[in-house]
Amino acid sequence: xxxxxxxxxxxxxxxxxTKVTHNAYILDDQGKEVQITTAMIVSVR
Numbered sequence: 001x002x003x004x005x006x007x008x009x010x011x012x013x014x015x016x017x018t019k020v021t022h023n024a025y026i027l028d029d030q031g032k033e034v035q036i037t038t039a040m041i042v043s044v045r
Contacts, residue, residue: 024036 025033026036028034
């Protein structure tokens with residue numbers, strides 16, 4: 001294995017292993033963070 005393969009293979013594995021997650025938070029009436037769930041989302045068209 002050359003130097004290039006030694007660098008590229010681990011970085012590709014890292015890219016493929018990571019899962020894209022989007023977390024959004026709002027503040028409740030006490031100022032604590034509450035994660036927004038899909039049940040809270042209302043689509044406006």
